[in-house]
Amino acid sequence: MDINYQFLIKTFYLVLAAVPTTLNITAVSLLIAMPLAFYLAVIRLRPGKYIQIIISGYITFVRGTPIVLQILIIYSILPSFLNSVAKGFALEVNVFDWNPIIYAYIVFSLNTTALLCEVFRSALASINKGQLEAALCAGMTTVQAYRHIIVPQALVVAMPNICNITVKLIKGTSLAFLMTVKDMTAVAKIAASYGYNYIEAYMDVFAGYVIVCSVVQVAFAFAERHVGKFRFIK
């Protein structure tokens, strides 16, 4: 097996140059998903039958289908749907001109919201009810109690799972090439297709993801120690 080292190195730089795109999709999806997921998690912990069925239906749907399928469905259906909606309101927008990264944001946000919702729900449920009661007795409002007492504690519980989901999301964005987004994977595949140097290209992408995911995991380990300092002191 001959390895084209020159191509390997050249493509590696291309892959590195596409890291911001991957991180961009990841970060935007997380930023959209986190508040949404938190809100859904709080709703899930309260009584209210119909809204529960809707939310758990959504979560079941997302968890029960491969992300490839979610991407294909949204990427093929949503643009036409949005287009007809725009037409219906007589709006002068051409959704087919949109940057495909917008569809990546939508798919990955919807997907991550469902997964994070369950993480937040279990983390919030793990905090003793007495913490909320004590906060209310101290004269706080429920919102203040969540902000100062419940969420900081739940976050520590949720951290390892948030890290998991983030790393999974980073790897998941490799499927964004299906939506013609030029992320790390897409860039390497395109470079390889000219001279059939797929082995080198895949090795580059492989290394790229290992580096990015490792950095993210180290960052989370630090963050976990920081938000959980009350737990680690002994």
Place this chain on the structure above:
Amino acid sequence: MLKITNVHKKYNDNEVLKGVDINVAKGDVVVILGPSGSGKTTLLRCINFLDHADQGEMEFDEYHLQMHSATADEVRKIRQKTAFVFQNYNLFQNKTVLENVTAGLIIGRNIEKNEAVDLALKALAKVGLSDRVNFYPSQLSGGQQQRVGIARAIAVQPDVILFDEPTSALDPELISEVLGIIKQLAEEGTTMIIVTHEMKFAADVATHVIFMADGNIVEEGRPKDIFQSPKEERTRNFLRRVLPQVEYNI
């Protein structure tokens, strides 16, 4: 100062409180006694709306409200006038001892930080924990945690402090350090309502004793009367079982 009348509370079909009245004047130390399941804790929790009574009226200084229809605003105002000491302490796990005490002042009552820290340090000195201000709850013993719980309650200078079996989760050695502090508060004239199973302590600190059974107040009065000459059979039975008796014949 605080008067609640005709409090009813049901959990599903189980009627826990069947029309209870309590009247607390400033400086009173009201001790509520009774067997498990008699509704003592529920009554205490209804007073600051941790549990919502199905019926009942409350007069608390200038506030006069129906307990089942109290608005969120009214509930918060009542809670600002009271403090609660829990059986299992419920200290904020993510806050240091000092932050546990200042939280109710800074977050709950919008008091400026410097002033809050001063008040908190005074309260912590009172419970003898000045050397633990920067510790986290997980680093303290049960007795110390409950003393922080008491400091958290007195720092906000409430009109009345509610104690829900403050020593039930402690081992015998640690009980006395907590009871000592409560006794000191009683001597200083702090208004308190205490649910407890510590009979000797109850007899010592109470100005008024309430005996509850099956969701009703069976008997109430001065501690001397209740402990030495209870009128009701139910009270006598209870006291006979819980008070140590000298029954040896030599």
